[in-house]
Structures are given as structure tokens and as C-alpha cells.
Amino acid sequence: MxxxxxxxxxxxxxxxxxxxxxxxxxxxxxxxxxxxxxxxxxxxxxxxxxxxxxxxxxxxxxxxxxxxxxxxxxxxxxxxxxxxxxxxxxxVPEPWEDLDRPPPATASTPPANHIHRDRNHSTGLHMVRSATRPASAKLSILRLSSC
Structure with a gap:
């Protein structure tokens, strides 16, 4: 060979x-x-x-x-x-996490069904990111709001 x-x-x-x-x-x-x-x-x-x-x-x-x-x-x-x-x-090569163990739970870890909301106050644009969205959901959901 x-x-x-x-x-x-x-x-x-x-x-x-x-x-x-x-x-x-x-x-x-x-x-x-x-x-x-x-x-x-x-x-x-x-x-x-x-x-x-x-x-x-x-x-x-x-x-x-x-x-x-x-x-x-x-x-x-x-x-x-x-x-x-x-x-x-x-x-130095970047370390890999041990994928066989779940990450340790901390006080700052949101519950599994928690929804993150970010708001850009200047445009009224809200971004909603669900921590439990299905694997088929690839993009964050955007919506306009007047509040």
C-alpha cells in the first residue's frame, strides 16, 4: 500500500x-x-x-x-x-465535555420548560427561545410587539 x-x-x-x-x-x-x-x-x-x-x-x-x-x-x-x-x-486543544454525564445543575440553570425572552426596546422586537423546542425547530421564533 x-x-x-x-x-x-x-x-x-x-x-x-x-x-x-x-x-x-x-x-x-x-x-x-x-x-x-x-x-x-x-x-x-x-x-x-x-x-x-x-x-x-x-x-x-x-x-x-x-x-x-x-x-x-x-x-x-x-x-x-x-x-x-x-x-x-x-x-492547546480545546477540551471536550464528557457527553455521558449531564451538566451539573446550578441555581442559574433554568427549568427545562423555561422560555427565554429577549427584547430590543428600540425596535420592539422580541425573540423567544424555548429551551425545550423540538429538534425539528431550527430557528428562534421572532415576533413584533408594541409592548
Missing amino acids: GRRRFPAPGLARYVHAQDRTCRFPGCRKPARFCDLDHVRPYAEGGETVEGNLIAACRRHHRAKHEGGWTVTRAADGVVTWTGPTGRAYRT
Whole structure:
């Protein structure tokens, strides 16, 4: 089996889910809109595997290849970007919540059937967001009111 330059769809989804955003420090571009970049370049023998891929938006992908930035990735997922001046910037992967446990109840947690009401007083626009709306409801309900 030969080497593969582009990740298989499952690996691409995994890296996008793992990184969530571009891994450049401070960039918040969602990973699903980013390129998958080899930390060790493919042309230099870098493998197309989870430990050698990061999500990088097009701007920061180009900065790495054309702007003098270098990238390293530790086994724990910490990525270090080193700029042309030699200064290093670390990014730590965002933590995932344990989806098997419900979030802890706090005094500020509204009851399940609570309805949130936001009002823009200058326009009289009310936004109603039900905490228990059905999964088929994709948008918040807007209504105009004179009160």
C-alpha cells in the first residue's frame, strides 16, 4: 500500500472534530472550513495520520509555507507555532465535555420548560427561545410587539 497525501474522509472528519478551529494562536475560523495541513510536510516524508495533521485556515496554512512560520505538534496535541522572529506561540486543544454525564445543575440553570425572552426596546422586537423546542425547530421564533 502506497503513501496517501490527502486524508481519508473519516480521518478528515476526526481531525476537524478534534481541532474544532484553526490551530493558529487566536484564530477562531471553524475547522470544517480549514485546510488539513501536514505538520511534517508530506514532501519531506510526513505521514497522513492524525498525529501529523492539524486544521489551519488558508491564511495560516500559507503563513506556514510561505511566511516563514514553523509548526511542531507534541504527542498530547499541543501545537507550537514559531514565527519568523523566533518567538513561539503554543495552542492547546480545546477540551471536550464528557457527553455521558449531564451538566451539573446550578441555581442559574433554568427549568427545562423555561422560555427565554429577549427584547430590543428600540425596535420592539422580541425573540423567544424555548429551551425545550423540538429538534425539528431550527430557528428562534421572532415576533413584533408594541409592548
